[in-house]
Amino acid sequence: MKTINLQLKMATLLCIAGVILLFSGMILPPTGELHPSVLIAFGEICTFAGGLFGVDYCYKFRIKNER
Secondary structure, three states: OHHHHHHHHHHHHHHHHHHHHHHHHHHOOOOOOOOHHHHHHHHHHHHHHHHHHHHHHHHHHHHHHHO
16 A cells, blocks of 8 residues: 555656646747657656656546446
């Protein structure tokens, strides 16, 4: 049960970080060497990974409740 809670927290954190990076990549001007497309790409990766963690958590939680 401890790993499921950790997985849910990581999924939530990755989704939130991904959404923040997606919006910051579109809004912030390029003040340094980091190109906005890098922020957008990393934001999409974080959001996708968080979504996968969330779906996996949902199915694990559903299977444990059915037993």
